[in-house]
Amino acid sequence: MSDGDDRGDRGDRGDRGGRGDRSDWDTVPRLVRWSAERYADTEAVVDGRTRITYAELGARVERAAAACMANGVTVGDRVAIWAPNSLEWIVAALGAVSAGAVLVPLNTRFKGTEAADVLGRSGSRLLFVTGTFLGTSYVASLRRAAGEAGGEVGGEAGGSTGPGAGPLPGLPELEQVVVLSDDAPPDFRTWKDFLASGEGLAEAEVHRRAAQVDGDCLSDIIFTSGTTGRxxxxxxxxxxxxxxxxxxxxxxxxxxxxxxxxxxxxxxxxxxxxxxxxxxxxxxxxxxxxxxxxxxxxxxxxxxxxxxxxxxxxxxxxxxxxxxxxxxxxxxxxxxxxxxxxxxxxxxxxxxxxxxxxxxxxxxxxxxxxxxxxxxxxxxxxxxxxxxxxxxxxxxxxxxxxxxxxxxxxxxxxxxxxxxxxxxxxxxxxxxxxxxxxxxxxxxxxxxxxxxxxxxxxxxxxxIKDMYIVGGFNAYPAEIEQLLGLHPDVADVAVIGIPDARLGEVGKAYVVRRPGSVVTADDLIAWARREMANYKVPRVVEFVAALPRNASGKVVKGELRVGDRGAG
The missing domain is CATH 3.40.50.12780 (ANL, N-terminal domain)
Known part of the structure; x- marks a missing residue:
């Protein structure tokens, strides 16, 4: 057994690469304020042409926290963010946590249905979302997914119709969606408009809220898929x-x-x-x-x-x-x-x-x-x-x-x-x-x-759980198998990880076609790219008459892997 021991790991403190002064910050909001004071003039974030100091970062985070509070966020509420790495992500996330919220980060590779599932199950009250990223409109994909979940295919309907009602019909607990850009659809808010909504809140109020958060409060919920696919x-x-x-x-x-x-x-x-x-x-x-x-x-x-x-x-x-x-x-x-x-x-x-x-x-x-x-x-x-x-x-x-x-x-x-x-x-x-x-x-x-x-x-x-890693992203075969099983031409499927020279590992799907089906590997891969995050999409599909199973009916993946050792 290996035990971690503080005694062998002590070193210089603070900014020389040793321990920080944790006595000054037992919560994220206290850490943000401490760093804004301790490193006030140090450059905190460089994002394209934007450069801000730690003092400026602290001020932006407090402004975002004020906006969260002005929009009803209370201690323990879940606030989600679905956006790529950026200064706005940092400010929005730290602002929400400083207002006492529990952060729910969403994988930017998610499709709309995957994001809507996590938003719904977490009971997120507020969502920060990017506009268009890598050619995909996250707002449009979320509208479609939530609309279908709410029984309104296409997701064009919806809007705030009363207390607790939000802009997405399939996500009743989600009260607001803030787009991290200067443009937003009618039922959503822009980042600028959201920040402006908190300007009437006194700084002391923001500090009082932060003081209500202690070290035992949840800071975040990180959703990770298990072998059940859920x-x-x-x-x-x-x-x-x-x-x-x-x-x-x-x-x-x-x-x-x-x-x-x-x-x-x-x-x-x-x-x-x-x-x-x-x-x-x-x-x-x-x-x-x-x-x-x-x-x-x-x-x-x-x-x-x-x-x-x-x-x-x-x-x-x-x-x-x-x-x-x-x-x-x-x-x-x-x-x-x-x-x-x-x-x-x-x-x-x-x-x-x-x-x-x-x-x-x-x-x-x-x-x-x-x-x-x-x-x-x-x-x-x-x-x-x-x-x-x-x-x-x-x-x-x-x-x-x-x-x-x-x-x-x-x-x-x-x-x-x-x-x-x-x-x-x-x-x-x-x-x-x-x-x-x-x-x-x-x-x-x-x-x-x-x-x-x-x-x-x-x-x-x-x-043990058959997980494999695609370019740093965890891929879970059971989850991918469940998604592929939704294809009308797939009767049975098993997924394993195989070696890949560039990504380390990629998925390979063994598929049993339904009788009379002529679906091809290219057809199935193209369908998968529309239905799941890119890292989950199998790069190889092999059609088989039947999957090897043991007496209890479980797929014997060891037999499938034998023929794939050394593949790349």
Whole structure:
């Protein structure tokens, strides 16, 4: 068993890369005010041509909090955000949380039906949404999905018809939708109009509201799909979030002089908490990038003198292999934190040797454990960084156990169990799933298979729940199988992950056609692209007469994987 211990991880405090002063901030709103005072003149966010200091960021967040309060948001209300990385995302999210709301980030890869499902099940009262992103109108797709859910195909009808009624007929609890742009449809509000609605609220009122929030209050609900295919919301508190990412910033060595390119999506803990929250604790400069594009990333790193670049291994591999890499000055880059997939030793060596990155670390986490479980330490050997995800962070324990939960010795594979302060308060309104995930004595069953070495370093070797990772995004076969099963020509389907040179892994679907069907692989893939997030779409479809099943009727995926080993 691996135990995280504070004693071996103490270092300088504050802006030199050590611990932040947590006594000054036990909640996100207090952290925002503290950073606005502590790092007042330091550049906080660079988003395109917009540059603001920490003092200016604090003022914008308080204005957003005032607007949330003026529009009826109270402590504990759920407020959702469905938008790519941007300054507006940061301000809207922190503003909502500062007003006492529980943040519900939505995956920007979601289709309208997927977003509407999470909005409805979370009971979100307010939604911040982008306009058009990557050629898709999120507003239009949400209108269609909510309209169909409300029995009005096309979703053109709807509008505020009374107290508690919102602009989307299928989402009665959603009272307002705010579009993060200068234009909005008739029943929605613009970002500018929303902010203006809070101007009559005194600053003291905003501060009083923030004071009502304590460390045990929920700060966010991160919805993550399980093997049942039904998204589950992991509930995390302010205290858990701040303690975890103060530790993350300390172990990584984040400093106030750092300039952090945040490519990891804000809807994920890696982007929001290891990005925005960690930067707030140290006064580092945030440079949000809405979608990963290697040319844009290279340009940003050079122009903004980026020093910190976390992300999945595919991101760093793309930078290293880009033919125009040498035309950009990447000399400021000093810290890389990666994970979410196997990290080749060669990648660690190239980052250090070719780019001169002084610190390369790997980590492992999941939403149910606040996004962080283990992490390498500065000074670890490259072989340890490449072959493991490091040791338990301070305040947590990691155990590898057999099917009965009994601990296994070092070097023996088993299910990874985690216990400590990071473990979620449970799944939102889902007690049976919570009881299944967390044992009576507090161990979280991760569903991942791993091995601990003698030093307590964890190596993830497989996934009990069949999850695979597409370019840093978790893909769950059961969820994808349920969606593919809705196609009228699909009688049976099983999905597995197969190796892919660019994305690490991609989905392959084994499909049994309905009698008389002539649906092709291209037809099914094109249909899937319309119905589900892109990373979930299988890249390969193979038609079979029947799926291999055991005596209990379960698909034997091991037989399917045999023929796909080494495919790419």
């Amino acid at each position: 998204p589950k919301g992991a509930m995390i508190t302010h205290a858990q979030t701040l303690r975890a990412y103060d530790i993350w910033a300390h172990l990584a060595g984040l400093r106030s002089s750092d300039r952090y390119l945040i490519v990891n999506p804000f809807f994920h803990t890696f982007g929001y908490k290891a990005g925005v929250i960690a930067c707030l604790t140290r006064g580092a400069t945030m440079i949000p990038q809405p979608v990963f594009n290697v040319d844009t990333a290279l340009a940003n790193i050079a122009a903004e003198r980026v020093s910190v670049l976390p992300g999945p291994p595919t991101l760093h591999q793309s930078l290293l292999d880009h033919p125009a890499r040498d035309a950009h000055d990447l000399s400021a880059l000093r810290l890389v934190v990666t994970g979410a997939a196997v990290v080749p030793l060669r990648l660690v060596e190239r980052l250090r040797g070719e780019l001169g990155v002084g610190t390369v670390l790997t980590a492992y986490g999941l939403s149910e454990a606040s996004g962080i479980v283990t992490m390498c330490r500065r000074g670890d050997e490259p072989s340890v960084i490449a072959s493991t995800s490091g040791r338990a962070i301070p305040g947590t324990e990691v155990r590898v156990a057999d099917a009965d939960g009994a601990p296994l010795p070092a070097g023996t594979p088993g299910e990874v169990l985690v216990r400590g302060f990071t473990i979620m308060r449970g799944y939102y309104e889902d007690e049976p799933a919570t009881a299944e995930a967390i044992t009576e004595d507090g161990w979280l069953r991760t569903g991942d298979v791993g091995v601990l070495d003698e030093a307590g370093n964890l190596r993830i070797t497989d996934r």
